[in-house]
Amino acid sequence: EVQLVESGGGLVKPGGSLRLSCAASGFTFSSYSMNWVRQAPGKGLEWVSSISSSSSYIYYADSVKGRFTISRDNAKNSLYLQMNSLRAEDTAVYYCARGEQVDTAFDYWGQGTLVTVSS
Amino acid sequence: SYVLTQPPSVSVAPGQTARITCGGNNIGSKSVHWYQQKPGQAPVLVVYDDSDRPSGIPERFSGSNSGNTATLTISRVEAGDEADYYCQVWDSSSDHPRVFGGGTKLTVL
Numbered sequence: 001e002v003q004l005v006e007s008g009g010g011l012v013k014p015g016g017s018l019r020l021s022c023a024a025s026g027f028t029f030s031s032y033s034m035n036w037v038r039q040a041p042g043k044g045l046e047w048v049s050s051i052s053s054s055s056s057y058i059y060y061a062d063s064v065k066g067r068f069t070i071s072r073d074n075a076k077n078s079l080y081l082q083m084n085s086l087r088a089e090d091t092a093v094y095y096c097a098r099g100e101q102v103d104t105a106f107d108y109w110g111q112g113t114l115v116t117v118s119s
Numbered sequence: 120s121y122v123l124t125q126p127p128s129v130s131v132a133p134g135q136t137a138r139i140t141c142g143g144n145n146i147g148s149k150s151v152h153w154y155q156q157k158p159g160q161a162p163v164l165v166v167y168d169d170s171d172r173p174s175g176i177p178e179r180f181s182g183s184n185s186g187n188t189a190t191l192t193i194s195r196v197e198a199g200d201e202a203d204y205y206c207q208v209w210d211s212s213s214d215h216p217r218v219f220g221g222g223t224k225l226t227v228l
Binding site for chain 1: 120150152154156161162163164167168173203205207209211214215216217218219220221222
C-alpha cells in the first residue's frame with residue numbers, strides 16, 4: 001500500500017525557518033517524481049514545488065522561489081521541503097504527492113502537515 | 120503564467136449529471152487532471168490525462184478536453200460526490216509549470 005506521511009509542521013514566527021519531511025513507503029520511491037502542494041485555510045490548492053526521481057529537474061512556484069528548497073533522499077525514501085524567510089501567507093496545510101513523472105498527475109497524496117506562521 | 124478558470128460552484132440534484140468546466144488558453148493541447156477533495160481530507164485523483172480514470176474511481180466520472188475548455192462530468196450524481204473539484208495542468212513553456220484551477224464546489228441538492 002502506498003503511504004506518504006508528512007511531518008515537521010508547526011508554529012513559527014515570521015522570518016523563521018521550518019523543514020518539512022515526507023516519508024514514503026509501499027512503492028519504489030526512487031522511480032517517482034515528488035511534489036509539494038499547499039492549501040491555505042479556506043482556500044484552494046496551490047502547487048509549491050516538484051522534483052524528478054533523480055533530482056535532475058526541480059521546479060518552484062514564483063511565490064516560494066528563493067525561499068524554499070525541495071530535496072529528496074532516495075536511500076531514506078524521504079522528501080523534504082526547507083522553508084526559510086517564512087511569511088504569514090505561507091500558513092497552510094502542506095501535502096506531499098507522488099507523480100509518475102515530473103509532468104504527470106499526482107496519483108497519491110499524504111494527509112498533510114499544518115504550518116502556521118504567526119508572531 | 121498559465122491560468123485555469125473554474126466556476127466557484129455547481130449545484131445538481133441527485134441522479135442528475137454534473138459538469139464542471141476548466142478554462143484555459145488552448146487547454147486542449149495539454150493534459151488535464153482532476154482532483155476531488157472532501158472537507159478535512161487530502162485530494163484524490165479522479166481523472167488524469169483528460170479522460171482516464173485511476174483504478175477504484177467509478178465510471179460515473181469522466182473527462183473531456185478540447186479547444187479552450189476541459190470538462191469533468193459526473194453522471195448519476197450521489198450525495199457522496201459533494202466536494203471541491205480542482206483541475207490541473209503542466210505548462211511546459213513556463214518555469215513554474217504546474218498549475219491548479221481555483222476549484223469548484225459541487226453541491227448535491
